[in-house]
Each structure stands twice: as structure tokens, then as C-alpha cells.
Amino acid sequence: MTNDWIAHPIASAVLPTDTRPVTVIRSPSSARLSTIKRLIELAHYRDLLYTLTVHRIKVRYKQSILGMSWAIIQPVSMTIAFTAVFSLIARMPSGGRPYAVFAYVALLPWNFFSSSVTNATGGIVSHSQLITKVYFPREILPITYVLAALVDFLIASSVLAALMVFYRIPLNAQIVWVLPIILVLTAFSLSIALLFSATQVRVRDIGMAMPLLLQLWMLATPIVYPLSAVPERLRYVYMLNPLVAIVENFRRVILYASTPDFASLGTSALISVILLFASYFYFKRVEVTMADII
Amino acid sequence: MIDLEFDRVSKKYLIQQELNGGGTRFPLRGRLRKLTGNYGDFWALKDVSFQVTRGETLGIIGPNGAGKSTILKLLSKITAPTSGEITINGRLSALIEVGSGFHPELTGRENIYLSGSILGMGRREIAKKLDSIIEFAGVHQFVDTPVKRYSSGMYVRLGFSIAAHLQPDILLLDEVLAVGDVYFQAKCYDRIMNLKDGGTTIVFISHDLNAVEFLCDRALLLDYGAVAGEGLPSDIISQYRLAANGAAAPGPLEDRSDGAPKPIQITRLTFHDCEEREVLQAVTGQPLIARVEFTASQPLRGLDFQIFYYSHDAKLHCQFSTSLGCEPTDIDRGEGTVQFWCAELGLQPGIYYADATIKRRADGKEIDWQYRSAILRVEPGKRVSGNFYAPHQWRITQPKEAAAGAILYERECEGQLTTDAIHICHEDSTRGKGTIGLE
Numbered sequence: 114m115t116n117d118w119i120a121h122p123i124a125s126a127v128l129p130t131d132t133r134p135v136t137v138i139r140s141p142s143s144a145r146l147s148t149i150k151r152l153i154e155l156a157h158y159r160d161l162l163y164t165l166t167v168h169r170i171k172v173r174y175k176q177s178i179l180g181m182s183w184a185i186i187q188p189v190s191m192t193i194a195f196t197a198v199f200s201l202i203a204r205m206p207s208g209g210r211p212y213a214v215f216a217y218v219a220l221l222p223w224n225f226f227s228s229s230v231t232n233a234t235g236g237i238v239s240h241s242q243l244i245t246k247v248y249f250p251r252e253i254l255p256i257t258y259v260l261a262a263l264v265d266f267l268i269a270s271s272v273l274a275a276l277m278v279f280y281r282i283p284l285n286a287q288i289v290w291v292l293p294i295i296l297v298l299t300a301f302s303l304s305i306a307l308l309f310s311a312t313q314v315r316v317r318d319i320g321m322a323m324p325l326l327l328q329l330w331m332l333a334t335p336i337v338y339p340l341s342a343v344p345e346r347l348r349y350v351y352m353l354n355p356l357v358a359i360v361e362n363f364r365r366v367i368l369y370a371s372t373p374d375f376a377s378l379g380t381s382a383l384i385s386v387i388l389l390f391a392s393y394f395y396f397k398r399v400e401v402t403m404a405d406i407i
Numbered sequence: 408m409i410d411l412e413f414d415r416v417s418k419k420y421l422i423q424q425e426l427n428g429g430g431t432r433f434p435l436r437g438r439l440r441k442l443t444g445n446y447g448d449f450w451a452l453k454d455v456s457f458q459v460t461r462g463e464t465l466g467i468i469g470p471n472g473a474g475k476s477t478i479l480k481l482l483s484k485i486t487a488p489t490s491g492e493i494t495i496n497g498r499l500s501a502l503i504e505v506g507s508g509f510h511p512e513l514t515g516r517e518n519i520y521l522s523g524s525i526l527g528m529g530r531r532e533i534a535k536k537l538d539s540i541i542e543f544a545g546v547h548q549f550v551d552t553p554v555k556r557y558s559s560g561m562y563v564r565l566g567f568s569i570a571a572h573l574q575p576d577i578l579l580l581d582e583v584l585a586v587g588d589v590y591f592q593a594k595c596y597d598r599i600m601n602l603k604d605g606g607t608t609i610v611f612i613s614h615d616l617n618a619v620e621f622l623c624d625r626a627l628l629l630d631y632g633a634v635a636g637e638g639l640p641s642d643i644i645s646q647y648r649l650a651a652n653g654a655a656a657p658g659p660l661e662d663r664s665d666g667a668p669k670p671i672q673i674t675r676l677t678f679h680d681c682e683e684r685e686v687l688q689a690v691t692g693q694p695l696i697a698r699v700e701f702t703a704s705q706p707l708r709g710l711d712f713q714i715f716y717y718s719h720d721a722k723l724h725c726q727f728s729t730s731l732g733c734e735p736t737d738i739d740r741g742e743g744t745v746q747f748w749c750a751e752l753g754l755q756p757g758i759y760y761a762d763a764t765i766k767r768r769a770d771g772k773e774i775d776w777q778y779r780s781a782i783l784r785v786e787p788g789k790r791v792s793g794n795f796y797a798p799h800q801w802r803i804t805q806p807k808e809a810a811a812g813a814i815l816y817e818r819e820c821e822g823q824l825t826t827d828a829i830h831i832c833h834e835d836s837t838r839g840k841g842t843i844g845l846e
Contacts, residue, residue, distance in 0.1 A: 133576060138484060138493040161524040168513060168521055175512040175553075243508055247501070247525055248484035404485045405420060 141401040148390070151397060155250050162253050162260075169261040184265040185272050188224050192217045199337050208339050210368050214276045218367055219336040219360050221269055222295075226302045226356060227327050229262035233306035234313050235320055241407045251400045252393065255306040263299065273367070283370060290366040290373045297382045298359050304389040311392075311399040314407055330354075335361050355381040355388075408461040409496065410577055410608040411482075416491030418452040418477050418632075451477040452632045454491075459577075464609040466623035466640055468616065468647055473629040475612045482579055482610065497576025497608070500527065502567075511555035515546055515565060518554050522569050536572045544568035571598045578602055580611040596622075616644050617756070645687060645784055648758050669775055671707055671738060675700040676714065676763045676780040687782065689752050691796050692789030697727055697747040699763050701738075701775075709735040709769050712745045715762040716754065716783070724754060724795070735768040751798040756787045 155162075174180040192213055199205040200212035207215035233255035237244065240254055277284070313319045333354055335343070340361045343351050351357060358377035365371055452474045459465045467475050480486045481493060483501045508525040509518045519540055523533040533540075541550050544565040546557070554562060571594075580599065599622065603609060613619055619626060619640055626643035628636035628650075636646045679696040680686050689695045697714055711730040717723055727747040729736055736745075763777045789796055 133497040135497075136484075136495040136499070138481065138488065138495070140490050141487045158524075160528075160530045164520050164524045164530065168510060168517060171517070172510055172512050243525065245480075245485060247508065249525060249527075401487045404480065 141398075148393070151250070151393075155252065158249055158253060161249055162256060165253060166257040166260045166264075169257050170264055173261070181268060184268040188217060188220045188269050189272060191220055191224075195220075195337050205338055206342065208341070208369070210282065211280050214273070214280055214282065215339075215364070215368065216337060217273055217276060218364050219334075221266060221273060222298050222360050222363050223331060223334060223336050223356070224269065225262050225266040225298060226305075227331070228265065229259040229302045230305050230309060231323055231327065232262070233258040234309040234323055236306075237310045237314055237403070238317070238320075238407065244407055245404045251403060252307060252396055255310045255396075256303065259299065259303050259306050262302070266295075277367075282368060284367075285370040287366045287370050287372055291363065293382075294359060294363050294366070294373065294378065297355075297378065297385050298363075300389050301355050301359065301381070301385040304385060304392040307389075307392040307396040311396040311403075314399060314403055330356070333357075335364075352377060352380070355384045357381075409458050409494075410461045410463075411459040411496065411610065412492075412494040413455050413457050413478075414492045414494070416452055416455050416481065416488045416493060417450060418474075418481060418486070419489040420449045420451055422449050450632050452481075452488075455629075455632070455634055457627055457634060457637065459608055459610060461608055462603075462606045463625060464603055464611060464623045466619035466626040466643075467610065467612045467629060468614070468619055468626060468643065469629035469635070472631075474632040475629055477632075478610075478629075479579055479581060479612050495577065498527075498574075499577040499579065500570075500573040500575035501579035502570045502573075502581065509554055509562070509566065512553055514553055515541070515550040515557070518565070519569055522566065523572075526570060526573060528573065540565075540568045540572050543571065567595065575602075575607060577608045577610070580609060580613070582613055582615070616647070616758075620644055641688075641784075641786070648784070649782060668704075670705050671701055671703040671710070671765055671774055673699055673701050673763045673765060673775050673777045673780070674742075676761060676777065678781065678783055688784045688786055689754070690786050690788035691754060691756060691791075692751050692798075695749045695752045697749070697761075699745045699747075700742065701745070701765065702742050703738050703740055706740055707738045707767075707774075709767055710738055710774070711735055711766045711768050713764045713766065714747065715764070716759045717762070717779075718757060718759060724759065730766075730768065751796070752785065752788075753795040753797060754783075754785045755791075755793075755795055756785050759783045759785060 174183060177183065179186065195216045196213045199216070200207070205212065236254045236258050237251060244251065309319050309323075333351070334356045340357065358374070358381040362373040362378050366373055455474070455478070457465075467478060469475055477486075479501065481488055482495070482499065508522040510521060513521060516537070519537060520530065520533055523536075523540075524530065528536075541547055544561070544567070546561050546565050549557065549561065554565070557565070578599075599609070603622070609622070611619060611622055623640045626638065626640040627634060628643050628647050630650070635650070636643050675698075677698045677700075678686050678689060679698060680689075681694045681696070683696070699712055699714065711728060713730070714727040715723055716725050727749070729745065759782070760779045761781045761783055763775075763780045764773050765775045766773050
């Protein structure tokens with residue numbers, strides 16, 4: 114070994130007094146930080162958020178031959194299987210559109226939700242090494258999983274475009290409604306990701322229950338069947354699941370080129386926003402002791 | 408200017424108590440109860456207050472479980488205090504265990520961005536320092552290789568290099584100095600001294616007392632979550648060492664021999680400097696006097712007195728003895744003192760425990776053996792490498808070209824390592840010879 118690197122000097126600079134930030138740390142009960150202050154703090158860490166998200170995406174497909182195409186293979190295979198089972202065998206109605214595209218368009222938002230929640234739930238516990246050593250706003254971890262899932266969602270969307278061209282399904286201006294729907298979907302996914310990841314730190318049962326929960330949740334969402342197949346008298350209960358309105362409206366504006374159902378979409382948006390605030394508040398309360406109980 | 412202040416800070420941890428019985432019949436109920444209550448309280452810190460002024464280096468020492476790591480965690484906002492208030496004036500960074508935050512699948516370059524942003528650097532800042540970080544770590548060739556292919560040395564160097572490029576106003580140092588090879592440690596010290604000189608306030612939490620003494624301006628001793636002492640590092644380290652051994656001072660001696668009444672007994676072992684003042688500390692290469700006081704209940708013949716010096720790992724380092732090349736001593740009834748003079752102490756800096764013994768030379772049996780009678784702290788004096796300082800003298804001889812021809816220079820030093828005492832006396836240079844000698 115040479116000694117070259119020992120002699121290497123690093124420039125250092127200590128801030129003058131007037132520009133120094135002053136931090137006061139108090140007990141969590143006497144120092145309730147406002148949500149706005151917390152969001153400002155989060156904004157300070159946007160570089161970490163960006164870097165972690167990019168690496169999340171890179172790492173997932175490292176040392177795999179098919180790489181990023183896994184983001185497409187997964188929903189495509191599911192669509193093929195669903196089409197085989199529900200179209201060839203069970204003859205499920207698909208609202209006048211080919212079943213493959215009918216299922217695929219619903220699987221896109223569902224997979225986004227399902228992978229962000231699954232990955233985020235274990236996300237904090239799997240970073241316990243970091244949590245007990247460095248401070249950063251912990252919500253960054255679940256957020257990066259949601260953002261990484263969003264990227265997969267966009268990649269998988271290219272197949273949808275191809276299917277639409279193949280089946281000659283026309284598009285019109287209603288397609289712009291896709292953006293607010295994705296926004297609501299992201300808000301809802303994030304709120305569940307925050308809620309579950311924070312709970313998983315205390316009780317690991319959440320992680321155990323996750324596959325079962327997601328399977329049931331998927332059946333309770335109009336993915337393999339249309340909303341119209343749900344009996345009218347059960348609709349009110351059924352619609353309590355915010356994903357119903359999200360998935361159904363997503364399908365509606367893309368496949369049927371019609372306006373979204375504003376009543377159901379608005380309700381989902383309201384539920385998502387309220388849940389997001391509640392989950393964030395809960396997450397921040399758990400965050401204080403996260404390093405102690407992880 | 409106070410950069411960092413702890414104001415009556417306490418931290419309580421909840422310890423889960425395992426419930427005895429009942430757990431098998433209603434496992435869920437037991438678990439739920441465990442989650443909702445039935446915790447034991449543990450105060451990791453209780454009413455701890457201290458301040459660190461700008462540019463100061465504070466060392467925090469104490470036994471395991473004294474609350475050192477809790478202070479570190481509170482300062483770096485990893486966990487929150489239960490009560491009290493911490494004020495931090497400036498940007499604070501912790502030089503934590505290097506390499507945490509590395510992802511094995513990512514390349515060195517990608518990990519610099521990842522780890523750097525976890526430590527609080529912006530992307531632009533990292534981009535600016537990237538070359539310097541790579542050069543400092545000496546991983547130039549491998550910067551685009553996944554770090555899982557790195558040797559552990561490269562891994563550690565890269566991790567430290569990133570952390571070393573932080574520019575905090577206040578730096579938290581954990582045991583990071585304890586890892587890595589000698590080059591790496593030298594690098595660590597170098598960077599820390601560099602930051603210290605640049606005016607960075609440093610809090611250093613360590614079990615390495617020599618490092619604390621070397622780096623810190625002031626030290627804080629923690630015990631059971633409370634401040635047990637605060638002051639000069641050397642004083643606090645002595646206090647910690649003495650407390651750790653349960654001996655407040657070289658006072659009442661612990662008896663290691665059998666219980667029978669002894670004809671002669673050691674009552675005290677003390678150390679003195681050359682002005683006969685009692686001391687707890689000595690300096691490498693400086694004189695030391697050790698004094699053994701005894702009481703004899705009857706006259707005794709053929710005795711040897713000895714002092715043994717052990718380091719904390721119970722290794723025997725040296726010995727003072729009356730037996731070396733001398734006839735054994737005879738003792739009358741009554742009190743007496745044996746005094747050992749050491750002109751130049753050979754022990755290297757550190758903490759030593761001394762045993763005092765009285766032995767009968769005829770059968771080699773110990774009449775009295777006082778185990779761990781005293782603690783001697785040896786401070787750095789003459790800085791030499793190796794296990795001990797050996798008193799020595801030196802002389803240089805070298806033929807040297809001069810205007811008038813070859814002159815033989817001779818320098819020597821006796822007793823002193825300093826060259827101040829050397830006087831130069833030239834003989835007539837026309838005769839082609841000269842000497843430089845000691846006067």
C-alpha cells in the first residue's frame with residue numbers, strides 16, 4: 114500500500130456564526146412539529162429521495178438477465194393467465210372490449226398499488242442498519258418504493274399502448290383524466306405504504322398478512338370482472354374500497370373514452386387525502402421511537 | 408460561544424418484561440398485554456447537563472451502559488429525549504460506522520452518491536467532491552465496480568472518505584477510529600486534527616482512553632446515565648480508572664496471602680517525584696521514586712522487597728526489586744520504609760497496577776503480597792516507539808568535506824537526548840581536523 118492517500122488534504126470550512134442553523138431537540142410530547150415544518154424538512158432531503166429512488170430502480174434489476182423488462186413481463190403474464198381463465202373458460206363479460214386489454218388496463222393501477230405497498234411495508238425494517246445510525250426523515254423510505262413502483266407502472270403502460278393500437282381502440286380527449294386518477298392512486302398507495310411500514314416496525318404480523326391481504330383486496334377490486342357485475346345492493350359497501358373507483362375510472366377513460374364518474378372518483382380522492390394526512394401523522398409519531406423498537 | 412448544550416436531558420427506554428406463565432394458554436392475550444403495557448422502565452440518561460464551546464473537543468467516556476451511545480443517538484436525532492432540551496448551534500454530522508448505507512450491488516460511484524446523500528450531502532455537493540472522495544479513498548480503478556467486489560479495506564476506506572468530506576460545524580465521533588489498518592487510523596487522526604484546527608467542535612465518544620486524552624480538550628465521565636465527572640481528560644481518565652478498580656486511592660491494601668498473622672506487613676505503596684512529592688502519575692523517561700512502608704512485629708532476616716507493574720490486561724511489564732545482585736535485607740522490629748529510585752522510567756504511557764511483596768530469599772516464600780496495591784498512570788514524556796523506553800546515549804561520526812579539506816565531525820550526547828547542551832569547539836581548521844563534542 115502506498116501512503117499517497119494519507120497525504121491528501123481535504124478542504125474544510127466552518128460556517129460563521131450568523132449563518133449557522135440552530136436546532137433544538139425536545140421530547141416528542143413537548144415538541145409537536147407542524148406538518149408544514151415536516152414537509153419543509155422533507156424538501157431539504159429531496160436529493161436523498163431522488164438518489165434512493167433511482168438506486169431502488171437500478172438495484173431491483175441488477176444481476177438479472179431480463180432487467181427492466183420484468184416490469185412488463187409480470188403484468189403481461191398475469192393478463193395472459195387471466196385471459197385464459199376468465200375469457201376462454203369462464204366467459205367473463207368485458208364490456209365489449211377484448212378481455213386481454215380489459216384486464217391489462219386494470220392490472221396496471223393494481224400492480225402499482227400492490228408492489229408499492231408490499232415493498233414499502235418491509236422497507237423500514239430492512240433498513241434497520243440505517244435507521245439506528247443516521248437520521249433522515251424516515252418517510253423517505255416508503256416514498257421511494259412508491260416512486261419506484263410508479264416508474265414500473267409507466268414502463269408497463271407502453272404495453273397498454275401497444276394493445277390499444279393492436280385492437281384498434283380509439284382514444285379521445287378524455288384520456289387527460291388519467292393524470293388526476295394516477296394522482297389519487299399515488300396518494301392512496303402512499304397512505305397505505307406509510308401506515309403499513311410504520312406498523313410493521315412494531316408488529317411484524319403486517320408483513321405476514323400482506324400476501325393474503327393483497328389477494329383478498331384484488332378480488333374486492335374490479336380487475337378480472339367489470340363493476341357492472343357487482344350486484345346493485347352491494348355496491349355501496351363495495352365502493353368503500355377506494356381502489357374500486359380508481360381502477361374502474363382508469364378503465365373507463367382509456368377503454369371507453371368517456372368522462373370519469375366524478376362522484377366515485379371524488380369520494381376516493383377525498384378518502385385518499387384524509388387517509389394520507391392521517392397516515393403521515395401516525396408515521397411521524399411512530400418515527401420518534403422507531404430506532405428504539407426496530 | 409456555546410455550540411452544543413444538554414439541558415437536564417433524560418432518556419427512558421421501555422424494556423419488555425417476559426411474562427411468566429399463562430403465556431401458553433392465551434398466547435395472543437399475553438402478546439397483546441406485552442404490546443400495550445407491562446414494560447419496565449430503564450433510564451439510559453438521567454438529568455444530564457453539559458455544554459461544549461465552539462472549537463472545543465469534548466471526550467465522553469464511561470463504562471458500557473453508562474449512556475454514551477444514547478447521547479450520540481440523541482445528538483444525531485436518531486431517537487428523541489424523554490425530557491430536557493438539546494440545543495445544537497450549527498450543522499452537525501456524525502462520523503458513523505463507515506460503509507453503512509452502502510448497497511453491495513451498486514458501484515463505488517453510485518454508492519458515493521447514496522451514502523453521501525444519506526449523510527446529508529446534496530447531489531451537487533457530492534458531484535463537486537467526487538474526484539476528491541475517490542482519490543482520498545484510493546479506489547480509482549474500481550470506482551465503477553459494484554462494492555460487493557471490493558476488499559474490506561477498500562470498502563472501509565471509501566466509507567470513511569465519504570464521511571471525511573462532510574463539512575460539519577459540529578462533528579460526532581464514535582468508535583470509528585478503532586477500525587482499519589494503521590494507515591487508515593493515521594488518516595482518521597489526520598482528518599480529525601485537520602477539522603479540529605479548522606475550528607470544528609467535536610464530541611468524541613470512545614472507550615479508547617489514549618485517543619480521548621490525545622484528541623480532547625475536556626472530558627466527561629458518564630456512569631449509570633449521569634455525569635460522574637467533568638474536567639481535564641487526564642484527570643477524568645484517572646478518575647474513571649480508579650473508579651473502575653474500586654480503589655479510590657492507594658490506601659488500604661488488599662491482602663493476597665493466607666489469613667495467619669504475619670511477622671511483617673506492607674502498609675502502604677506510594678509513588679513520588681524527585682522532589683519527594685507523592686504522585687499518582689509518572690512520565691516516561693523521567694525519574695520515579697516508589698516507597699513501600701511496612702510494619703514488622705519481630706526482627707526478620709534474609710528478606711527481599713519487590714514491586715511488580717502490570718498493565719490492565721494483567722501482563723507483567725517490569726519489576727523493582729532489592730534482590731538484584733545484593734545480599735538480602737535484615738529487618739528490626741517496628742515500622743520502616745523501602746525506597747526504590749528509578750532514574751529514567753522505562754514504562755510507556757498507560758495505566759499500570761502495582762503489586763508489592765516481601766519474600767524470604769532462603770525458601771522464596773512470600774511473607775506478604777499486596778495485590779494491586781496502587782495504580783500508576785504513566786504519561787507521555789520521551790516519545791519512543793516500542794514496548795518500553797530504554798535509557799541510552801548517542802554519538803555521530805561522519806567524515807565531512809570542508810573548504811580546507813576533510814574534517815572529522817564528532818557529536819555525542821550523554822544522558823540527554825537534547826542537543827541544546829552540545830557546545831561546539833573547533834580546533835584550528837588549517838590542521839584539517841575538528842571536533843564537536845559535549846562539554
